[in-house]
Amino acid sequence: MTERLVVIGGVAAGMSAASRARRLRPDLEILVFEKSGFVSYGSCGLPYFVSDIIKAPENLVVYDAKFFKEKRNIDVFTHHEALKIFPAKRTLLVKNLENDKEFEVQYDKLVIATGARAVRPNVKGVDLKGIFTIRFLEDGIEIKSFIKENSPRKALIVGAGYIGMEMAESLVSVGMDVLIVEQMPNILGTMDDEINEVVEQELQRNGVKLLKSTSVDEFIGENGYVRKAKLSNGEIVDAELVLIGAGIKPNSEIAKEAGIEIGRTGAIAVNQRMETNISGIYSAGDCAEAFHLVLNRPVYIPLGTTANKQGKVAGENAAGGNAIFKGIVGTAVFKVFDLEVARTGLSEKQAKAEGFDYVSTVIEHGSRAHYYPGGSKIRVKLIADRKTGRLLGAEMVGRDGVAKRIDVFATALHAKLTIDEIGQLDLSYAPPFAPVWDPVLIAANDLEKKIKK
């Protein structure tokens, strides 16, 4: 009998797993069940679809179900929801959402790539029309057509995280007035103040209002459409379109019910082979934990890159291979208006909370030779262990050359380099691309002085 691999979820991790397994095992039967109508799309591109930089939703799709069937012999079932896993008999209960029929499929190997869902605050009026989260391609399509049909002028964004920032740019670009409310006293979660203040200035420069330590108490509607929001500070603000970017939660319930171990983060616990505690069942992507190489423990930092890497490893092992996913270092980057904001490893806030004895520095230096046009100041914050000098984390913000510079620090974190070693890296230099002392080196050399003291 043909061996069968079943994959739950067909976006980043799921399709990576299926594709990898197919490459190694032409004989394997591979079935993918995806709840939504699309597979293999770049959800990180949704803000740019809303702002119309990307015209058609199909442009975000890497490959469609037809491609996977014809080119890779992978059976993709869209609009199919996985309801329950029966590990003892190795079956999965699936519901066809188009005809509501349920059926059970047998599997030899199972990859759980159920992803995550956006958190919606439990306040009055949250189900009014015009209130969105942005997670699935369908969300992007709905928001875009809502804007087209209703021409909202006043947008309210709940949550000043990455998605909130990207969507602020997106909604301003299509002509809306944007207010962001953030319930924490600072934006961007664990990012440090020296970076956040630059981001706040950029929001202001682009007319985006920001209220920190503020949440929404109630959404107020008219004919079923959201019109206003009552804030925790008592203010009532216009809100003709609301975007909720208040975090995401792993879809780990189906795993938990099947007796699969859930980590302390609430996501599915996996080892370096992406195996769960139940033999033959793997997990990858936004529903799973990842091992953090600086913190030395599993964390929940769901990102597309990690999902792809984990999916590939899960697929290889499910196909009988022997792949290892070593872990992440917490790298992230986003664009907000003309700013590039990036981080890797631990922020100072995190280093402090984790009890590290650390030193830190903040420097500013040009992205190109001082005499070459197009350059811009980059602000770099570095955090290192005081005793060993080992890099713990880096944050950067600027208008030019930030995104890929953070990768030097990410690589340094993987290699556990010290600040002393980073300060001597033989980095590329030519006037159009960098100053002779790259901001990366300037920051490291500055921090080294503090370590030597």
Add this chain to the structure above:
Amino acid sequence: MTERLVVIGGVAAGMSAASRARRLRPDLEILVFEKSGFVSYGSCGLPYFVSDIIKAPENLVVYDAKFFKEKRNIDVFTHHEALKIFPAKRTLLVKNLENDKEFEVQYDKLVIATGARAVRPNVKGVDLKGIFTIRFLEDGIEIKSFIKENSPRKALIVGAGYIGMEMAESLVSVGMDVLIVEQMPNILGTMDDEINEVVEQELQRNGVKLLKSTSVDEFIGENGYVRKAKLSNGEIVDAELVLIGAGIKPNSEIAKEAGIEIGRTGAIAVNQRMETNISGIYSAGDCAEAFHLVLNRPVYIPLGTTANKQGKVAGENAAGGNAIFKGIVGTAVFKVFDLEVARTGLSEKQAKAEGFDYVSTVIEHGSRAHYYPGGSKIRVKLIADRKTGRLLGAEMVGRDGVAKRIDVFATALHAKLTIDEIGQLDLSYAPPFAPVWDPVLIAANDLEKKIKK
């Protein structure tokens, strides 16, 4: 008596050494002798000064002699040439080029940062007016005023290295027809063919003619000005301005005469503290060797970044400190028209010549998410040791996001990472900056397959 540090050469390495020594030792007397009229300038910016992207020569100068005297208490003597070192009595014979007077100065510590000089081919007519090398700020000023006064239309560049490429762009941008002749069968020295072919296409696209395996036999003049050149293929070509970019030679003679050890490369031999074999004498920059961390031996790869780093270490040690310069990995980047071309570590040619048992791969992948505008294909070539999988080198070419991506590989070379480790790096991802699988990861994962075989 006050201890005295004497530095020969006041550009990158020399002024770095002097400044570093001053920071550590406010009491030290510091004298710098510089042959030319300028100190502390960015010679890498000269092509952009010629093309008028940079208007005034002063824009290339970081600090002038007055600044060093007033702000750092460093006595800088421009137009002063060091003629001879007497290590036994710790003195230096110096000539004031403005009045031709010679004098001897005593030193306690000496830093030799005499730099390098451009090689001029020994052919008839090479001293005609209109034939330039570009090394000093004065060279740039002369070329720019020559162009202004003589409006040359036909430019000939001898040598298809970095400088030749940058100057081709520069001279085309001010309206000249440019022909490059290169005596070797390929451009760019040890760079591999897969990169070079893209560069050659870019030259062609911009109307630059290129003749490989061709040298100049004679420069033909009129009224003392160069007009034509006779090539080794028999052709006679117009040449109203000639730029010679045929490599540089270390100014190591003054050291050699003093009994200082010269390395096999012809440059001054130094240890990790930038000490020469004579106690109290240091060397740094384009006159000195650097230790290559992949080849595990001293090499001569003179670059501004290395000069700055070495100078800093020499200055610290000359001031009684204890700094180490670990070495370089051979990183370089240049811009030619719209292309960014970068390398680090060994090319395949070098790996082969050095007898490595290597594997290599060439891939192409987008610089941004496929759906995000402004991206462009990057070609990546990677070379790794077959048995250990350790990265040996990387080359990249493309129109977007190349320069700082090479730094990931440079960092990986410092850390001696394997291709397997590089393929899992947690690199930054957001659609405006990178695809979900960065070209760096794609290349590493592709090469890993060959290692596993």
